[in-house]
Amino acid sequence: DTEVTQTPKHLVMGMTNKKSLKCEQHMGHRAMYWYKQKAKKPPELMFVYSYEKLSINESVPSRFSPECPNSSLLNLHLHALQPEDSALYLCASSQDTTGRYGYTFGSGTRLTVV
Amino acid sequence: QKEVEQNSGPLSVPEGAIASLNCTYSDRVSQSFFWYRQYSGKSPELIMSIYSNGDKEDGRFTAQLNKASQYVSLLIRDSQPSDSATYLCAVNEDAGKSTFGDGTTLTVKP
Numbered sequence: 001d002t003e004v005t006q007t008p009k010h011l012v013m014g015m016t017n018k019k020s021l022k023c024e025q026h027m028g029h030r031a032m033y034w035y036k037q038k039a040k041k042p043p044e045l046m047f048v049y050s051y052e053k054l055s056i057n058e059s060v061p062s063r064f065s066p067e068c069p070n071s072s073l074l075n076l077h078l079h080a081l082q083p084e085d086s087a088l089y090l091c092a093s094s095q096d097t098t099g100r101y102g103y104t105f106g107s108g109t110r111l112t113v114v
Numbered sequence: 115q116k117e118v119e120q121n122s123g124p125l126s127v128p129e130g131a132i133a134s135l136n137c138t139y140s141d142r143v144s145q146s147f148f149w150y151r152q153y154s155g156k157s158p159e160l161i162m163s164i165y166s167n168g169d170k171e172d173g174r175f176t177a178q179l180n181k182a183s184q185y186v187s188l189l190i191r192d193s194q195p196s197d198s199a200t201y202l203c204a205v206n207e208d209a210g211k212s213t214f215g216d217g218t219t220l221t222v223k224p
Binding site: 031041042043045048050055056088090094097098099100101102103104105106107108 | 150163165202204209213214
């Protein structure tokens with residue numbers, strides 16, 4: 001298995017809703033990442049998990065809450081989002097915690113906040 | 115100054131030509147350098163990685179790295195319409211964090 005699987009692929013949520021994005025990999029990768037990508041912009045790092053522990057939080061607002069239940073799973077819990085949070089949310093994994101071999105990205109969740 | 119800068123696009127080349135994509139970075143401690151390809155509406159896909167000065171070839175793709183000049187490039191030989199995509203340069207600091215350039219959109223015209 002050489003894939004990172006993200007669900008759902010599309011999500012529309014209201015500003016008062018609570019939803020979760022899910023990401024799964026079975027490549028034995030030791031680090032997992034959440035990136036946010038707006039249209040025609042590069043991916044922006046949100047969170048990094050190394051060996052299931054949060055190692056980097058890029059000053060992301062608390063309405064985004066990451067969780068890593070085990071080495072294969074990564075969740076992003078969403079609550080009280082704003083319309084400007086609408087974006088493509090990308091999960092990625094890397095072979096080790098340095099990231100020096102590059103990332104494998106999932107197909108992303110396209111989020112629309114209404 | 116942005117940490118990773120790519121030559122402004124869009125870039126358009128005829129089918130069969132060589133496409134040249136350029137990237138400069140500001141952090142001298144960077145150790146790993148990548149090129150990702152992103153088709154419209156899709157997620158980025160790693161196509162090349164390079165770690166030491168010089169050239170690295172993989173099929174029609176050649177990555178070039180010059181650490182003294184803090185410069186990375188990607189050459190695509192015999193460009194095909196299927197190469198039309200946005201190419202993202204990324205630089206990794208071996209701390210688990212990759213920084214991406216804004217991307218260069220390439221169009222290969224038949």
